[in-house]
Amino acid sequence: MNFNEQVYEITRAIPPGKVLNYGTVARLLSNPRASRAVGYALNALPSGSDVPWHRVVGKAGSYGRISLRGRGDSVAEQRIRLEAEGILFDEEGQFPLKPYLWQPDPAEIASLLDQG
DNA sequence: GATCTGACCACCG
DNA sequence: CCGGTGGCCAGAT
Numbered sequence: 001m002n003f004n005e006q007v008y009e010i011t012r013a014i015p016p017g018k019v020l021n022y023g024t025v026a027r028l029l030s031n032p033r034a035s036r037a038v039g040y041a042l043n044a045l046p047s048g049s050d051v052p053w054h055r056v057v058g059k060a061g062s063y064g065r066i067s068l069r070g071r072g073d074s075v076a077e078q079r080i081r082l083e084a085e086g087i088l089f090d091e092e093g094q095f096p097l098k099p100y101l102w103q104p105d106p107a108e109i110a111s112l113l114d115q116g
Numbered sequence: 117g118a119t120c121t122g123a124c125c126a127c128c129g
Numbered sequence: 130c131c132g133g134t135g136g137c138c139a140g141a142t
């Protein structure tokens with residue numbers, strides 16, 4: 001199980017209406033500084049993937065933010081999907097992280113990474 | 117193998 | 130709040 005697959009496993013485990021930051025995903029993989037690599041992994045996903053990539057967002061202070069680069073269409077799609085799950089954006093295209101942050105059970109994560 | 121790039125973030129100052 | 134820096138992994142050249 002390589003790094004990318006672990007990222008996908010974690011992302012698949014995020015419930016609808018909840019989100020994680022790139023850095024949080026990296027921490028769950030025991031690579032606290034690998035947030036950038038998490039972004040790379042999601043970038044490498046095929047368009048028809050069953051991985052809910054839209055539930056991984058960037059972080060700006062205590063706010064969540066869509067931070068895709070060079071993919072205008074995907075930015076719109078991510079926002080639409082999140083809004084469809086009940087996450088509403090403010091005028092600055094952000095939303096407060098606190099009510100939407102997923103708090104995973106460490107044992108569940110360990111199990112996920114172990115099995116896959 | 118060296119080098120560069122990219123959906124990032126924590127840590128200073 | 131803003132900017133600079135270092136660190137991570139994978140893919141392309």
